[in-house]
Amino acid sequence: MRPLPFAWRSLSRQPARALLGLAGIAVVGALLFDMLMLSRGLLVSFREILDSTGYDVRVTATEGVPGLGPPLEEAGAATDALRALPEVAEVVPVRFGSVSARARDGRTATVALLGTETRRRGEWRVLRGGDLAQDDEPPQMVVNRTMAEDLGLAPGSPLGLASGLEPREFRVAGIVEFPFETAGESMAAVTLAGFAQALGAAAADEADLLLVASRPPHGGEAAVAAIRRLRPDLHPFSTDELLERLRQGEFSYFRQVSLVLSTITSFFAFLLVTTLLTVSVNQRLGEVAALRALGFSRRRIAADLLAESALLVGAGGALAVPLGLALARVLDAILRQMPEVPHRLHFFVFEPRALAWHGALLGAACLAAAAYPAFLAARLPISATLRQETLS
Amino acid sequence: MSVPVVEGRGLAKLYPMPAGPVEALRDVSLAVAPGDYIAISGPSGCGKSTLLHILGCVDTPTRGDLLFEGRRVLALGDGERSRLRLTRIGFVFQRFYLLPMLTAFENVEIVQSEARRPAAARRERTRELLAYVGLAARAGHRPSQLSGGEMQRVAIARALANRPGLVLADEPTGELDDETGEQIAALFDRVNHDGTALVIVTHNPALASRAKRRLYMRSGRLVAAPTQADP
Numbered sequence: 072m073r074p075l076p077f078a079w080r081s082l083s084r085q086p087a088r089a090l091l092g093l094a095g096i097a098v099v100g101a102l103l104f105d106m107l108m109l110s111r112g113l114l115v116s117f118r119e120i121l122d123s124t125g126y127d128v129r130v131t132a133t134e135g136v137p138g139l140g141p142p143l144e145e146a147g148a149a150t151d152a153l154r155a156l157p158e159v160a161e162v163v164p165v166r167f168g169s170v171s172a173r174a175r176d177g178r179t180a181t182v183a184l185l186g187t188e189t190r191r192r193g194e195w196r197v198l199r200g201g202d203l204a205q206d207d208e209p210p211q212m213v214v215n216r217t218m219a220e221d222l223g224l225a226p227g228s229p230l231g232l233a234s235g236l237e238p239r240e241f242r243v244a245g246i247v248e249f250p251f252e253t254a255g256e257s258m259a260a261v262t263l264a265g266f267a268q269a270l271g272a273a274a275a276d277e278a279d280l281l282l283v284a285s286r287p288p289h290g291g292e293a294a295v296a297a298i299r300r301l302r303p304d305l306h307p308f309s310t311d312e313l314l315e316r317l318r319q320g321e322f323s324y325f326r327q328v329s330l331v332l333s334t335i336t337s338f339f340a341f342l343l344v345t346t347l348l349t350v351s352v353n354q355r356l357g358e359v360a361a362l363r364a365l366g367f368s369r370r371r372i373a374a375d376l377l378a379e380s381a382l383l384v385g386a387g388g389a390l391a392v393p394l395g396l397a398l399a400r401v402l403d404a405i406l407r408q409m410p411e412v413p414h415r416l417h418f419f420v421f422e423p424r425a426l427a428w429h430g431a432l433l434g435a436a437c438l439a440a441a442a443y444p445a446f447l448a449a450r451l452p453i454s455a456t457l458r459q460e461t462l463s
Numbered sequence: 464m465s466v467p468v469v470e471g472r473g474l475a476k477l478y479p480m481p482a483g484p485v486e487a488l489r490d491v492s493l494a495v496a497p498g499d500y501i502a503i504s505g506p507s508g509c510g511k512s513t514l515l516h517i518l519g520c521v522d523t524p525t526r527g528d529l530l531f532e533g534r535r536v537l538a539l540g541d542g543e544r545s546r547l548r549l550t551r552i553g554f555v556f557q558r559f560y561l562l563p564m565l566t567a568f569e570n571v572e573i574v575q576s577e578a579r580r581p582a583a584a585r586r587e588r589t590r591e592l593l594a595y596v597g598l599a600a601r602a603g604h605r606p607s608q609l610s611g612g613e614m615q616r617v618a619i620a621r622a623l624a625n626r627p628g629l630v631l632a633d634e635p636t637g638e639l640d641d642e643t644g645e646q647i648a649a650l651f652d653r654v655n656h657d658g659t660a661l662v663i664v665t666h667n668p669a670l671a672s673r674a675k676r677r678l679y680m681r682s683g684r685l686v687a688a689p690t691q692a693d694p
Contacts, residue, residue, distance in 0.1 A: 072565075072573050080564040361560030364521045365574055365621070366549020368542055454522035457633075458512055460558065 074371070078378035085351070089383070092347045096340055096387025096433075097394055103336040104395030104429045105402065105419060110329035112420035113322045114314050120250045120415050121310050125192025126161070127291035128283035130298060130307045142166075146278035149302065153283060158297040160286035163188050164278035166263065168270050173231040173238060174222040182218060182232070182257045185249070186266025192284060193250065195260060200226025200245030203260060210265035211244040218257035219246045232261075232269040239268045251413045283307070325418065337432045340387075344380050344440035352376070352444045357460030360453045369449035376448060377441040384437035388430065395429075396421065466533045467494040468629045468660045469518050474527035476513050476683075487513040488524065489683040495629060500655040501662045502674035510683040511664040512633055518662060519552050519631045520544045532628065549578050553622025553659075555632035559614040561606040567593060567617045568602040574624045585624075592620040596650060612643035619650055623659065630654060632663040636670055648673055 072080075082089040121127075130153070132143040143149060146164045153162045166186035173179045187194060189203050195213060203213050212232070214224055224230065224243050231238035241261065252258045261269060285294035291309035298307040308316070318326070352359065359372060399419035406418045476488040487510045495501060495518070503511050516522040517529060520536050529536040531547060539547065548554075561570045568589055575585035593599050596616040606614050615635060622630050632651070636644035648670045655661045655675075665671050679686050 072569065072576050077573075080562075084564045357558065358560055358562065361554070361556055362562075363545070364516075364519065364548065364554045364556075366545050366547075366552070366625075367577055368545040370542075371577065454513070454516040457516070457521075457556070 074374040074378040075382070077375050078382050081351075081375065081379055082382060088347065088351075092343065092383050093387045093390065095343045096384055097390035099336050099339045099343065100388045100391025100429070100433060101395035101398050103333055103340065103432060104391055104425065105399050106329040106333040106336060107425040107428050107432075108395070108399055108419040108421060110326050110333070111422065111425070112418050113325055113416065114318055115420040115422060116415075116417040117317060117322075118310060118314055120413065121313070123193045124250055124282065125194075126163070126282040126284045127310050128159075128285060128294045128298070128307050129313065130281035130283055130305050131279070132306065134306055140279075142277040142279050143281065143305070145276055146281070147276050149305065150278070150281060152301060153281065153298060156294070156297045156301060158286055158289040158294040159283055161191055161282075161284035163191060163194070163282045164263065165280040165282055166266050166277070167279045168234065168266065170232045170234045170269050171238075172218070172222060172257070172259070173233070174224065175229060176223060178222050180218060180221050180257045182214075182259050183252075184232070184266065184269060185258070185260040186263045186269075187260060188263065194282070195247040195249045198246045198248055200243070203244055203262065205262055206264070207242075209240045209242050210261060210268060212241045212259050212261045212265065213245045213247040214243055215249055215252050215256075215258040216246060217252070217255060218259060219243075221257060232259075234270045237271075241265065241269070250415060253411055254407070254414045281305075333432065337436050340384065340433060340436040341440045344383055344437065345443055347383065348376055348380060348441060348444035349447065351379070352448050356451060356456050359448045360451055360456035360460065363451065363453045364457065373441075373445035373449045376445040377438070380437045380441035384433050384440070388433040391433075392426070392429070465497055467496050467530070468499070468532060470494040470530045471514075471518060471524070472528045472530075474514070474517055474524040474529070476510070476517065476522070477525040486683050488517070491527075491683070491685055493518070493678070493685065495660050495662055497628065497660055498655070498658055499660045499662075500651075500673075500675040501678060502671035502676070503662065503664045503678045503680060504666065504668075504671050505680035509680040511680050513683075514680070515631050515633055515662060515664050518629075519554060520548055549574065550625050551628050553625075553627040553630040555615070555618050555622050555630065555635045557634035557637040559606070559611075559618045559638075561614055561617055561621075563606050566603050566605055567598060567609065567613075567620075570606070570617055571620045571624050574621055578625050580625070588624060589620075592623055593617075595623075595653075596620045610643070611639050612646055615639060615643075615647050616650060619647070619654065623654065627659065629660045629662065632661070632665075634665055634667075635663060636665065636667045641669075644670065 131140060133140040150162045150164050153159050168184045170182050170184045171179060172182045189205050204211050226243055226245050228243040230241050230243060232241055233239065249258050283294060285291045295307045295309045298305060403417055403419045471491060471493045474488050474491040477484045477486055491514060505511050517524050520531060523537060571589045571592055572585050575588060593602050596619055598613060598616055601609060601613060636647050639647060644667060651661060652673055671677055
């Protein structure tokens with residue numbers, strides 16, 4: 072009988088203890104798996120959202136966050152210059168603002184307003200109605216679901232937008248979903264001309280952000296390099312650079328928390344299995360000594376315990392995956408209730424590498440957990456133990 | 464003259480204790496010939512089990528030399544000694560030490576599996592041995608479903624599984640009633656008659672009386688005959 076079936080039979084001697092151990096590993100493993108998903112979840116989710124826009128380079132005037140820093144001056148000329156680069160396929164200037172919106176029935180809302188050109192890629196996704204059209208009268212706009220619901224809007228609805236005293240009338244072309252809209256936030260997009268009309272004084276040749284799509288096969292990094300060569304005064308970021316900034320900045324807290332909790336949960340898994348196996352070995356010292364007397368080698372005794380550890384950790388770890396996924400849904404839903412979190416952003420994201428790390432960490436815990444009881448059993452003084460067991 | 468199965472020369476064993484070392488064996492020399500049947504008796508703590516464990520290569524003497532089938536055991540590493548025990552020595556314990564999660568069949572088979580005997584051969588050998596000890600019908604039973612005598616018979620079958628040259632038994636009837644002890648003694652007679660050398664440590668005079676040679680121990684030494692205080 073090889074170590075694995077032997078270990079299975081050994082565990083089945085104490086089914087209640089084995090099941091409790093299995094449940095313990097499954098719970099600890101689920102937490103470990105969740106922490107591994109959390110460690111990169113925000114970055115993976117954020118990348119998915121960024122990629123969904125269809126633009127892989129963002130250009131700003133400064134290192135600051137787009138919309139919070141100073142705008143890019145002479146945006147039209149910059150846009151044209153970048154469009155002429157062979158590494159660049161598309162450039163779209165974007166403006167950010169905040170306006171007050173008033174529906175016909177008098178309902179009002181504060182709206183995060185995007186000024187841009189007509190949709191080229193994934194700036195938003197049309198859910199209902201039509202898309203934003205250039206040069207229409209009254210100017211068109213697309214609004215998100217929250218705004219449509221709050222103000223009772225539908226495609227074709229008229230709406231007044233104002234940043235000062237005098238509102239300007241717009242017409243809703245469609246209901247859309249923006250990649251970065253947050254829960255409960257009213258958001259709308261208009262053309263750059265419409266943006267100037269809605270915000271009055273902000274009609275200058277400015278942009279808060281240039282969205283750039285690289286031309287295949289050059290890629291984002293080549294486009295960034297070309298932009299830096301052409302316009303050293305601008306600040307282009309590839310998606311990777313942007314994510315790296317987030318990784319070192321805003322998202323680093325989650326990574327640190329997940330690192331600490333992953334370490335603790337791995338240690339718990341190790342302690343749990345070590346305790347179970349050590350207790351098990353101590354309860355059958357006579358049996359182990361007898362097996363050694365019968366000719367079972369130290370290596371075989373150690374292999375039996377390692378196999379027991381592997382069975383416990385393997386089965387518990389496998390159960391931990393669906394348990395962890397279910398728990399991650401609950402935790403994700405709680406965390407996404409935080410204010411200012413884009414509703415498409417997730418904290419816990421499944422990745423094959425998280426599963427691989429989960430397996431590797433539990434594997435290491437399994438090996439480490441078996442080490443002490445295996446040492447104890449393999450180094451057992453056979454003669455003294457048999458004598459002691461006979462006397463007891 | 465044939466080579467002894469096992470031969471101890473000038474064996475001594477000292478156990479370090481806080482109050483000073485205890486000498487469990489003092490200059491014991493003993494040769495077990497093929498087909499021999501030796502019973503060792505003596506009062507508790509006289510060194511019987513220590514001697515048996517040294518002869519069985521599970522313990523090492525503090526002084527002296529041990530030869531198993533002509534090989535110096537003390538020169539062997541732990542792995543080689545394990546292999547020697549597995550293939551050439553059978554053990555029978557007072558407390559049987561059958562694996563409770565395995566059936567009688569599996570308990571006999573597992574030592575052959577560890578010795579890497581082919582599956583078909585070990586199944587055949589196991590069936591043969593269980594029939595030999597009269598338990599063919601109990602092959603599928605676990606130790607918890609067997610009586611003490613049946614467990615000891617399974618343990619004897621296990622000891623014989625790899626066709627050892629020597630079987631060592633430490634108080635094999637210590638946990639059994641007289642009648643069952645008698646059955647086990649008869650089984651040992653048969654094992655020895657079939658050519659396996661036996662060394663049995665026992666307090667049971669009936670079992671000891673069946674041996675070809677009776678040895679007595681007192682205070683770590685082999686002595687000629689028991690005193691009145693000895694069993």
